[in-house]
Amino acid sequence: MSDEAAALAAFGYELGLLKRIRRTGWWHAGVRDPESVAEHTMRSAQLAALIATEEGANPERAAFLALWHDTQETRTGDLPHTATKYLNKPEPREITADQTAELPEGSREAVRAAVDEYESKESPESLCARDADKLEMLLQAVEYRDIGVQRVDGWIESARKGLRTESARRIAEAAVTLSPLTWRDR
Template identity: 50%
Template sequence: MTELAGTAGYLLEAGLLKRARRSGWWIAGIRDPESIAEHSWRAALTGMVIACLEGADPARTAMLCVLHDTPETRIGDIPKIGKHYLTAIAPEDIAADQTAECPDRVAETIREAVAEFEAGETPEAICAKDADKLECLIQAVEYRHQGVSTVGRWIESSLGALKTDVARELAQEVLGAEPLSWEQTRHNPR
């Protein structure tokens, strides 16, 4: 076993997020909801944008967004209603187990990022948490435009959780936007 075997195992485990679905959307009646990885990808992009506009570190914010749901490989995506009935291990503890066989630098980077996100105190963590909620709102708006009428409470709870002015303003823009309006915009290439 080489020094990187634990890291390889972590990366293989993280791949599960590409197949694991966001379970809260099943409650809303979505037959084939987005995967956790799909959510994390757009949350990272959203977090980068929010951080740019809020004066936080966009790269660190994106990393927090990419890693924030990695503990779900071990416990699944517990919907909000399920959290009232279950007691789950803290994400920081799960990340410690997930990275136990990784080289110290890798393990420390992942563990610190998950802990920072969960604490929600740094400017980057605040932007990342807003990105997590804003991405949920964006997805709900897309589902609503596809004819799903039961996503209103996801939109409202996401709106209520936003902390930064940029995220709140961006949410209002998303709510008023047509999801495919970008397709009608064409600029002349140079």
């Protein structure tokens, strides 16, 4: 077995942790079993592609950026917003550099470039991916609200205020008025 293949396999195992790491902020709202970081990432990537399509940006690139936006949480866990007062925010690029240090050059550079672009907040695709991250949280909050979790309004408003693209704003407006329980009726 090659060292490159072993490094890719090891990173694949590390990424698998995202399936078990829960989005911890939801515990503050009373959600007993919140979605995993991997579940959040999946819908974020899908939404990033849709938002980018509507915004005239590259949907594949936006989805790719969204796929990597929380991978650093394999090393830090999911830090809730309430922790930011007490902790210095970990630098995603630094964590990604450590995570990818042993990967073959092409894979290493692809992941690092995606995280850098996402964190730079400059390209249209990064703005779409960042909006997808917020929009996914908003959708999740509405879903939790519709099953009886009461303390999610702050998450919904925070997400709405942070949206930068017109498409994401329109989707958010529709999401807060359309019940997740009736979406199939449309």
